[in-house]
Amino acid sequence: MGKLVEQYIEIAKKRNPGEPEFLQTIEEVLTSIEPVLEAHPEYIEAGLVERLIExxxxxxxxxxxxxxxxxxxxxxxxxxxxxxxxxxxxxxxxxxxxxxxxxxxxxxxxxxxxxxxxxxxxxxxxxxxxxxxxxxxxxxxxxxxxxxxxxxxxxxxxxxxxxxxxxxxxxxxxxxxxxxxxxxxxxxxxVLTGKGLSYGGLAGRTEATGYGIVFFAREMLKHCGEEVKGKTVAVSGFGNVTWGTVQKLNELGAKVITISGPDGYIHDPEGVTGEKVDYLLELRGSGKNICAPYADKFPSATFYAGKKPWEVKADLYIPCATQNEIRIEDAKTMVANGCKYLCEGANMPTTNEAIEYLQENGVIVGPSKAANAGGVATSCIEMGQNAGHTVFSPAQVYEQLETIMVNIHKAAADACEKYGIGYNLIAGANIAGFEKVAEAMMAQGIV
Missing domain, CATH: 3.40.50.10860 (Leucine Dehydrogenase, chain A, domain 1)
Incomplete structure (x- = not known):
């Protein structure tokens, strides 16, 4: 971390005391975009970063x-x-x-x-x-x-x-x-997206975030000469994001072997398929916010109370529950189990310390701001549907979603190449996202 970024982080700390999650994401983003700031001194002169973090x-x-x-x-x-x-x-x-x-x-x-x-x-x-x-x-x-x-x-x-x-x-x-x-x-x-289909909602929106995550993971693996088919996948959560993720992974030939909740995690070595996927919606709809009943219903599964699924050996890990669910001790376990790929489904599910350890040990990390962008992308498609007083079919939505996710991966990978940072998708996504916002902010003046 350079002195310039340290100065901005100190500003953020003084203005936002007692808000570690906010400071965590500021540190991650600003550290990534430092090469861009060095290449564009006009951004610094315009106070762009100070305005961006406020x-x-x-x-x-x-x-x-x-x-x-x-x-x-x-x-x-x-x-x-x-x-x-x-x-x-x-x-x-x-x-x-x-x-x-x-x-x-x-x-x-x-x-x-x-x-x-x-x-x-x-x-x-x-x-x-x-x-x-x-x-x-x-x-x-x-x-x-x-x-x-x-x-x-x-x-x-x-x-x-x-x-x-x-x-x-x-x-x-x-x-x-x-x-x-x-x-x-x-x-x-x-004015709101995620509405019901009967009053302006978008077909395919419920599963869109999960589908988008898998599309992004597919592009990651493809970049590294591998494919999703045949991979074992450890997933956390059991809500809509997990449900969509599991559906698409199954379609592409992967085997999902875990889900989780606040009460612990489920290990199902036979795979979360068929009626088991449908049961995720029943769990979510119960209002109890627990996953333990899955093991009661399906004999192939075991419930581990109070634990997280990151101790299970898998080819690909996809956290879909909440922020900071993967900590340094989890990262060490995953590396010890031979982890090669982590694709973030939830928002900021991995601590900065854990990310650093994973990357130092050769794990490819797909950042949440890129991987789970399919949800907000389809929300914007819903906005367009409402504004145009029309209705898109599921096939039209899925086609647009897949194109967007492929382009997001390309933008992040291209930024990696442009700034010579290897295949660091976290930095690449931050840079690609920042450059567009910075250009627009500069064009619009000091506002």
Whole structure:
């Protein structure tokens, strides 16, 4: 890390104390783009990095709602509109107990470069609340979502900021949020993505993130002279991203041998196939947020309570659960097991220390901002569908998605070659995403 990057990181630390996730992603990105900054002193003179690491707008608000017992509950809501150089702010809403400004800022900052990599006209933003929908009734979730949108609506719009779903925000929550927005503004417009098919949603959106991850992993392996077919894959999570990832891996001839939840992980050496894949949706729909019942239902599987799947030997690892789920001790275990490839499905699932260890030991890492960009890419396709008052078929969506993911990998690989950094896709993706945003920011002046 050079002195210039250290100066920017110190600025971020002073302005964002107690927000380690946000500082982690800033360090990762700025360290990667240092060669670009050295080649473009005009970026430094224009204060581009100082502006980039500061959100254009941050909104915090209270969300009062009444539970089924008639008791008033109060949560906090957030929306950080980080960068609009390329288009309207775009990024999900996360409802989880651990949500606080540092989580939202980290996600929003990552979203800038992820959205840039798609090649689509969307800026970066993220939002959410410390509300946990798990265990809540539909009526409670509806009342919360209506209260949340009663404040958020004034800050979003189809040409301003277009939120989507994330952890804790699925089809149910998006439906309630959209209904309240429409009720308040009296307009039917594509202000949210991830909507149901009956009211403007995009066919194929549910599986898009997972499919995109596998398309990116396929390109990684192809670059290294290998293929996905015949590989054993350890995957974490059991929600929509994992579901889509498992589906596409099976289609391409790989064998998925793990899933996981907050309660532990499942090892199924026979493979997560057929009705087992469908059962992932049942687990997610149960509202219990546990994966242990999988082992009760399928005799081929074993449940390991309180553990993570990274101790299982596999050819390819795809973390799809949450941030920082792979730590240094996990990385050491994976290397000891002969790991060659890691493709990040969740947002920032690997700590910087673990990434450094993996790369030092020859592991090819596909970064989340590139690999899981298929979700936001198809969200932008949904925006276009809504704006054009038309409907795309699943085949049209999958074709566009695959093209976008192939191009994202190419952009990252080309950046690696341009700056002579080997096949370091983390740096390559950061550079490719940054260069486009930087050019747009410079063209638009000091704003």
């Amino acid at each position: 959100p254009e707008r941050g909104i915090s608000f209270r969300v009062p709602w009444v539970d089924d017992n008639g008791k008033v509950q109060v949560n906090r809501g957030y929306r950080y509109e980080f960068n609009s150089a390329l288009g309207p702010y775009k990024g999900g809403l996360r409802f989880a107990a651990n949500v606080y400004p540092g989580i939202i800022k980290f996600l929003g900052f990552e979203q800038i470069f992820k959205n840039s990599l798609t090649g689509l006209p969307i800026g970066g933003g993220k939002g959410g609340s410390d509300f946990d929908p798990n265990g809540k009734s539909d009526a409670e979730v509806m009342r919360f979502c209506q209260s949340f949108m009663t404040e958020l609506y004034r800050h979003i719009g189809p040409h301003t900021d277009v939120p989507a779903g994330d952890i804790g925000v699925g089809a149910r929550e998006i439906g309630y949020l959209f209904g309240q927005y429409k009720r308040i503004v009296n307009r039917y417009e594509g």
